Amino acid sequence: MRLSRLVRLGLQGRKKDTRLLITVLTLCFLFITLSNIVLSSIRYSKEEQQIARHGRFQAIAFEVDEEARAAYHSVAPQSADSLILGQTQRHGLLGTIDRAYMDLGALTLKSGRLPQAANEIVLTQTALEALADKKQVGDSIQVVLDLGYVGDKAIPITMKQFGLSDELYQLSQQSITQQDHAAFELAYTMRRDESVYFFNIEMPQLKDLSPQEYEQEFNTWFYANPDTFGLSDIGVGRREPFHEDGLTLVLHHRVNGFKLSGARWGDRQGEEIILNILYERILVAGEYTIVGVVSAYSDQWVKGDFALPEAFVSPTAADAIRRMVSQAEDDHPDIPRYLPRSISLLYAPDLTADALFDEALQKAGDRRQTSYQINDLGVFDSTGTSTISLGNFEGIDELTGKTRQVYFQVQGSLANISYDQAVYAAPLTLLTEGGLRLPGLLPIPLQPVTPDNAREMTSLPLQSNTYAYPLEDDAGGTLQRLLPGLMSLLTFIAVLQIFLTQLRRRAKRLALLKALGATQGQVAAMLLMEAGMLVLVALPVGTALGLLLSFGAVEVLKAFQGEDSVRLFWPVMPLIKALLLGALAVFIGVLLPLVQAVRIPLSGAFEAPAPAPRRFKSSGAQKKVTYNRMVWRNALSNPGRSLLGFVLAVLIILSPLATLFLGFHSFSNYRVEVLDKARPDYVLTMPYGMNIRVLNDHRDRLLAQVPGLASVQPWLFGDHVGIQISDQAFEAGPILQWYQQYGGAEFGLIGAEAASAITKTDFGFQQGGMVIHIDPELELSEEEMQAMASAETLTQEKMDVLPTGGAMTLEELQARYPDFNVEPPQPKVEEVRQVSYPQVVYTALWALDPELALLPRLIKDLDAGQVDEEAFKKGEQVILVVPRYRVDQNDLVLSHHPRDKGSFMEDAAIQPGDRLTLHTEVVQLAGDSKSSMNNGTEVTVAGILYDYSLPGVWPLSDTSRSYLLIGSQRLLAHAYPQAESRMTAYQARYHRLAVKVFYPYSYGQTQFMVTLANDANPESADIAMQNFARENALDIKTYRTANQALRSLAVNSALLIAMLGCAVFLIALVILSSSLQSAVQQEKKRFGILQSMGVTRDTLLGGQSRYGLVIGLLAVLAANLLLAMLIVIVTALSLPNGVSLLPQLRFITLRGYPLLAHILICLGFILFSALMHAWPLRTIARQTAIANILDTNAS
């Protein structure tokens, strides 16, 4: 008989054993298949969605010139380009478009077609909706392309730099008379006598001046006098339009020079002396017909700091524009060539996104050496726009190496740069390419681009499409890599265990085979063949079942995450690899049993002799033997088997418990970040406080305009509210002690926020060592700003540029600024920092919605105190939110999050009933000092919340300030307008006007928390929200996708964990029940003997059930212990500093754990264990004693 036939018959003969093996192996292959398919479906669906949403291109390159374009195409031949013509005045960036660009970028044509003729244009949805008048396909629009400054030099424009030419100077010198000197001396003296104390000018006596000083003073007066040799600026803009081909080109340029004014120039009066021409901008205008509309980018494309084209023309149109501009360049040789650059979408299907990025970076050449970060406050980008309008940067003096402050101001695409009393105009592009060269300074250094920082630089003109091709793998990817390995390990263990168990029973027969002449090799081959045959059956069946079940699994995912979230995807190669790995695990699992089988001695003495039973301490004395004790004695006399059974039982109960915990845990991130805080889908922010009328109006319009909104919750808050607490409070409470350490000034923890608040709402203008905060929205001219500066720093020069062209008398000053105090000069303030009161804590004041709808909820949650609604409404009472905190080294770590409840200490410094004084941060100029306080509003702390236990109050659950105040809107309004009387008259006038139009507070913000209803269409809601934000000048932050992503991640992880848990559970269950079955079979004879001694069936079954019950209980205890250890270890590893283990466990790891389910599972298992142990015995119990003893079938 051939060996294979022998093996096959053997397998068939050992029906039960074979069935067990096939069942287990089928399950293994089933789970291998199922888990692979589900994981892949999730991953590939996500990738598909990301590519469909964010474009198929792997990298995007901006600023691509011809050379770079060729280089990129060599790396990624399937790239598409859009030639960028420039920025239009009302329609965003203008570029060209073709099918390839649209395809790679996942742009769709919403209506119409692509442009072909020279007068055709296609707009994005965003650009179309941004038009003031509603346009659609077929309408025509006027597009004005503003090419900005096209120069490549920094041109000095200060009049003084150039001075007069020698010739003109000689002329003027000849005309100076004695009378001129006399007039000068008179004017000088008069000015001296009438010196304006406000400005605290110390004017020297003429006689005290040195000859050079005298000359300087004289010249300044002389040439500034319009009757003498006056020079007036003729820096006027000029235009030169010309038309061709339906396009109009206008060349704006500025002429730097001066006009000779003053009669003393004689017949040269009125002459214009041109120093240089500054070409400011080229405008190209044309009529275009809208032929199509393309989908909006919104935030779907990765673009770093660059702009994307919103309007597209055909190549023909692009050519026409370029021809015109070339013509202008030809006609005006001073204008350097303007070479439009393109945006390239790079795609190479055979490269990974990372590989493509690296290669493209190589090819990009020197383009990547572009520097952008000039100073801490902001950046310039190479398209010629800037994120800041005023600031300083440092240049290094060529000769001395010392740093020099270079001050700049941006107007459009030009920067006016001044230092050393010279003013230069330079295009922004110059600052970013090759370094700005100013006389006397080293070129401004560049920030080098390395492959390491390249990926993070949002200002690099090469960006990797990390939206469509995310860099990092989420947990799902890790799990996918681990899962086949885990399943194979499981298979290996199962096979090993079963084969070993079965081997013991087969030992005799195998020995017999050997006695009949089988060699060791043949025995080994037999076992391997067995394994092979089993795999041959189990693999296809298991795989087929897994494939079938995967349909179901994907449906489950879809039920949780929406119809379009997941698509069934069969990963052929990875699945084959995983199945092969599983099959390999089977063979490896057989190896140890194989080795043992081969070594079975011919005597068959492998039939393990009845193990010497344990010596029980029954020394002579008759110990009563009950059936229960017999059961245990029997179990303990077979320690190996009993232990295996116990371990399997532990596995069976551990897998659902571990699955429950890990599944629960995979939702913890989602719960913490989204559910607990009820993080909204969108947050709209207005950087100032709205008055109530406008607030409600906005809310109503939002609800009407955006489909599917569930709720809109408005919040107003004021920043930089100082709260002053009584002295005693500083004795208690670490928070206040902390404040004291910082001198009551900007609290370290909120320092960063305060700094950003300063940047956001204030502009720092440094003059003579003092910081003056001015609201940039007031848009004061430079002169007016300077006029408000301290008198001490005003110099003669600046006085000259005051509107009257000369010194101001006191009357003139008072007429202009009625609120200015006229006081004797005050001593100079030494401090550079802003003056602040000690023992004041800076924080924010949040105002509840006008109807106080949230107040009852807050009152319910108060941890201390009571609130009188009327008093609260009036603004007399506030609720104080005191965060919990812990000390981490020398830092106070604050949290408002309810999960940190147990970790943190409370601060008892402020109690209900305490009175606080609220000061609002307002600029007050008095003399030459600045104070920033308002003698504020007194309030009583009515209630205290120690943490935010209330989900749904998003802004408060997300901020981690120190003390936080909640009051009514009336209080907020009351706290701020006091500022009005402290403003300058000009500011006050402006402020009053502004109040009438939109806001009563000078500082503060408005936020709308918007939540989407469950059945809303998210995409259209996104677009509608963005449109609303744009129309109403609101900032929008969309959390919807992030919330969604967290949820998806949680659901996916939970599903995978469930699958793994299921696999372990089922396999362990199958093995255990088979173990129990065979154990009982082996004991058949024993049961027969007991029956012969009169043990009833009930006793037999009862005894076995009780045993099972106890095993179940022990297994539950062991499993819980293991799980607890696991939880403790995992928690301990991720424990933040300063937090002790127990609170972290109680309040964070295990918060919300479904304890009831856990208990029910344990109880269920105990009962199940009893059943499992008794079940195999029921047939035996029904048979006769002798049938069991003789091991025949029941009759």
Added chain:
Amino acid sequence: MSIILQTNNLAKTYNPGTPAQVEALKPTTLGIRQGLFTAIIGRSGSGKSTLLHLLGALDRPSAGTIILGSQDVFSLNDRDLAIVRRQKVGFVFQAYNLLLEYTARENILLPLNLDGRDAPKDRFDQIIDLLGIRDRLDHYPNQLSGGEQQRVAIARALVTAPDILLADEPTGNLDSKTGDQVMRLLRDSAKALNQTLIIVTHDPGITAMADVLITLDSGNVVSIKDRTA
């Protein structure tokens, strides 16, 4: 001598209705007399073990009844039948069938413990001494020789003071000398305790000792020889 055990058309068929059907015992009617030593003899496959197992209520018949005393044994429920086995019948197997995890003493006392009874001390001592296994009481079965194990098995069967003692080839696994010894012990103890002894054997030595001889062949009782008559 009254009949203690009466069979009426007692029959046993294995695998009925299948090709492997075996009529191990054809309908048999006979009576076992109380206090006597009855030997059941026959060739292998004659049905003697089957008859013995039925008599000891270790098996269920396919047809017929057994009356023990005045009770129809197989009309009893499981529990009452078990009680019968515990209290009325003692069985000695050819293969001893001791429980390996218990000492000799514990094996002997098992049936009593299972019945919730204590062994009356003198009875226990009497049996032990009769069988001569006092010094082996604390040994485990795998530490005892075949003869010692068989004696322990006999002690187990005797300790419950059953009315009927059944033994299936009790000396089958023993050498002739030991076998003789065991046999004498059985007979003497049965006599001493006034028990009815039924033994299946094909040992002529045992046959010679018997009071009644029942011969079976192919499932049929072919002769009953009563030597007391």
